[in-house]
Amino acid sequence: MASFFQLLVSGLATGAIYALIAVGFTLVWQTSQTINFAQGEFVMLPAFFILAAMNAGAPFWLACLIGIVLSVVILGLLFKFIIVDPMLKYGVLPLVISTIALSLFLKEGAKDFYSSQAQPFPSLVPATDFHVFGIVVSLQSLVVLAAATATVVALHVLLTKTRLGRSMQATAQNPTLARILGIDVNRMVLYTFLINGALVAIASILISPIYLAKFTNGETLGIAAFLAAIIGGFNQVRGAILGGVILGVLDNLSAAYISAQYRGAFPLIILIVVILFRPQGLLGRIEERTV
Amino acid sequence: MSRLGAVVVIAAAIFAVVLPFFLKPFGLYLISMWAVLTVAAIGLNLTLGYAGQVSLAQGAFVGIGAYTVGLLLPIGVPFPIAFVAAGLLCFVVGWILGYPALRVQHHYLAFVTLAFNTLVFLVLRNEEWLTGGTYGINGTPRPTLLGWSTNKPLDFYFLCLGAMVVLAAATWWMLRSPWGRAFVALRENPIRALSLGLDTRRYTLMAFAIGSSLGGLSGALYAPLVQFIEPNSFALGMSFNLLLMVIVGGGGYFFGPFLGALVAVLLPEWMRVTQDYYLMVYAALIMVMMAFCPSGLLGLVDRVGRRLRSGEQGPAAAAFEPQSTPP
Numbered sequence: 001m002a003s004f005f006q007l008l009v010s011g012l013a014t015g016a017i018y019a020l021i022a023v024g025f026t027l028v029w030q031t032s033q034t035i036n037f038a039q040g041e042f043v044m045l046p047a048f049f050i051l052a053a054m055n056a057g058a059p060f061w062l063a064c065l066i067g068i069v070l071s072v073v074i075l076g077l078l079f080k081f082i083i084v085d086p087m088l089k090y091g092v093l094p095l096v097i098s099t100i101a102l103s104l105f106l107k108e109g110a111k112d113f114y115s116s117q118a119q120p121f122p123s124l125v126p127a128t129d130f131h132v133f134g135i136v137v138s139l140q141s142l143v144v145l146a147a148a149t150a151t152v153v154a155l156h157v158l159l160t161k162t163r164l165g166r167s168m169q170a171t172a173q174n175p176t177l178a179r180i181l182g183i184d185v186n187r188m189v190l191y192t193f194l195i196n197g198a199l200v201a202i203a204s205i206l207i208s209p210i211y212l213a214k215f216t217n218g219e220t221l222g223i224a225a226f227l228a229a230i231i232g233g234f235n236q237v238r239g240a241i242l243g244g245v246i247l248g249v250l251d252n253l254s255a256a257y258i259s260a261q262y263r264g265a266f267p268l269i270i271l272i273v274v275i276l277f278r279p280q281g282l283l284g285r286i287e288e289r290t291v
Numbered sequence: 292m293s294r295l296g297a298v299v300v301i302a303a304a305i306f307a308v309v310l311p312f313f314l315k316p317f318g319l320y321l322i323s324m325w326a327v328l329t330v331a332a333i334g335l336n337l338t339l340g341y342a343g344q345v346s347l348a349q350g351a352f353v354g355i356g357a358y359t360v361g362l363l364l365p366i367g368v369p370f371p372i373a374f375v376a377a378g379l380l381c382f383v384v385g386w387i388l389g390y391p392a393l394r395v396q397h398h399y400l401a402f403v404t405l406a407f408n409t410l411v412f413l414v415l416r417n418e419e420w421l422t423g424g425t426y427g428i429n430g431t432p433r434p435t436l437l438g439w440s441t442n443k444p445l446d447f448y449f450l451c452l453g454a455m456v457v458l459a460a461a462t463w464w465m466l467r468s469p470w471g472r473a474f475v476a477l478r479e480n481p482i483r484a485l486s487l488g489l490d491t492r493r494y495t496l497m498a499f500a501i502g503s504s505l506g507g508l509s510g511a512l513y514a515p516l517v518q519f520i521e522p523n524s525f526a527l528g529m530s531f532n533l534l535l536m537v538i539v540g541g542g543g544y545f546f547g548p549f550l551g552a553l554v555a556v557l558l559p560e561w562m563r564v565t566q567d568y569y570l571m572v573y574a575a576l577i578m579v580m581m582a583f584c585p586s587g588l589l590g591l592v593d594r595v596g597r598r599l600r601s602g603e604q605g606p607a608a609a610a611f612e613p614q615s616t617p618p
Binding site: 035083086087090091093094095096097098100101102104105108109112219223226227230261262264265268269271272275276 | 345391392394399401402403405406407409410413417527531534535538539542567568570571573574575577578581582585
């Protein structure tokens with residue numbers, strides 16, 4: 001039982017990170033119909049920004065700040081203006097190809113310009129363990145869980161309680177109507193890209209101490225983000241959070257109790273079941289089809 | 292234009308037959324790879340370009356085909372039978388996958404097929420008793436057909452080229468039949484097609500299964516070509532690459548996959564002059580291409596041709612607008 005709780009806590013911690021990535025993915029999808037196949041690489045990259053800043057002599061906290069700012073500018077602003085905007089009018093498919101090419105570009109870029117070796121990444125907290133009622137919980141899991149939860153809560157407050165956030169939601173739900181109501185739709189779309197840039201940077205800071213900073217990290221993380229977004233509901237931020245947590249916990253528990261070799265398979269099976277029986281996702285709304 | 296098109300196709304065909312006599316083994320390997328992957332891309336074009344369904348599982352079907360041949364040849368099954376078995380198996384698997392998956396469409400289908408591709412990869416990697424796990428299968432023999440040994444690269448290239456031409460011709464014939472035209476109707480307007488009495492679901496399923504089967508046949512040639520198959524070759528990367536070939540060549544154009552596969556096989560090799568950065572340059576070129584001609588290379592040719600002929604502006608956003616009749 002004790003090991004069950006340990007697995008649960010570490011699963012929740014990874015799940016919270018997946019949730020961050022999936023929320024950004026969902027936001028961008030909702031407002032601009034961009035299925036970002038490079039989302040995993042977006043999480044891989046900020047860790048290298050931070051390492052580069054630290055190599056240049058910046059202390060860790062400053063490097064993190066620089067990493068987040070660079071990520072917002074490059075993966076948010078530039079991504080939108082250079083890649084997404086020129087292609088939006090062509091529909092979903094060419095943009096999908098373009099983001100697939102972008103993921104290759106970023107992956108090779110990190111490999112060629114930084115290193116092909118996994119880089120150690122400084123941890124936010126020292127490696128200490130707590131013993132509570134016979135359960136061993138690492139401080140790192142708790143900090144990751146707390147930081148990710150705080151980020152998600154802050155985002156949720158922004159989206160639901162502020163005028164800005166509600167405008168963004170309106171844009172996501174019905175851009176035409178939002179425009180009629182006087183919302184600057186283009187600016188709202190831009191904000192979601194910037195938020196995505198910040199979210200992936202935070203996720204990168206949280207996950208890189210665990211996975212090490214490696215140019216191939218994006219492959220698994222990107223798929224985790226898709227899975228979480230779809231399981232939870234493609235058109236709901238809450239859904240992406242739920243999906244991420246389910247995925248993290250399930251991944252840990254199934255690896256321990258069912259089959260470590262097929263740990264990658266369980267989320268996929270859940271995905272297929274969800275898509276077949278509840279294609280709008282666990283928390284999603286049904287979108288009417290138009291002729 | 293169509294006469295010009297015919298001239299280009301004939302010139303390309305002559306080129307494809309004469310060129311290999313002047314190539315070194317690596318060049319022959321590359322153009323054989325082109326022929327093999329073109330078959331898989333034709334299959335994906337059927338699913339994507341004609342029936343309008345985004346599949347990210349074509350790489351898995353190539354894998355299933357490759358492993359079928361890789362496993363059947365060593366136990367003494369003749370190549371032609373193994374080849375057909377690979378196609379049939381993929382047809383059946385495609386049908387079984389498509390039956391539930393085509394309830395959902397568009398990006399959802401993309402994700403179901405993506406999940407399927409990863410599942411196939413896991414099975415190939417984990418079931419070591421059958422597939423050899425990460426060590427893969429080594430040394431799949433090249434077949435001898437009616438006394439013609441295809442062991443040499445040049446001979447094997449002609450086998451691949453021949454298979455490609457036969458399969459492409461079969462696809463061409465199918466698309467010209469009333470039955471194939473229904474595929475186009477599905478893409479253009481599924482609800483209209485339904486209202487005209489087409490059983491859209493069955494046709495979509497057929498397109499998906501036939502497309503998958505072509506993936507399997509491509510894999511059946513892939514195994515003896517590379518002579519080393521392992522799970523990573525058929526992971527998502529392969530599916531992305533095939534998708535890229537179809538879109539870059541021009542989705543929905545019959546000759547799109549030929550051109551797209553040529554770009555995807557040769558461009559990274561030519562980019563080797565940029566040394567370590569060649570994959571980055573390749574990726575950047577794809578992004579630029581998508582931004583300027585999202586309907587693929589043939590879409591660009593089409594647009595330019597139309598503009599030259601009519602002397603007026605082509606449609607502003609020729610966009611992703613594959614032609615409704617095959618060229």
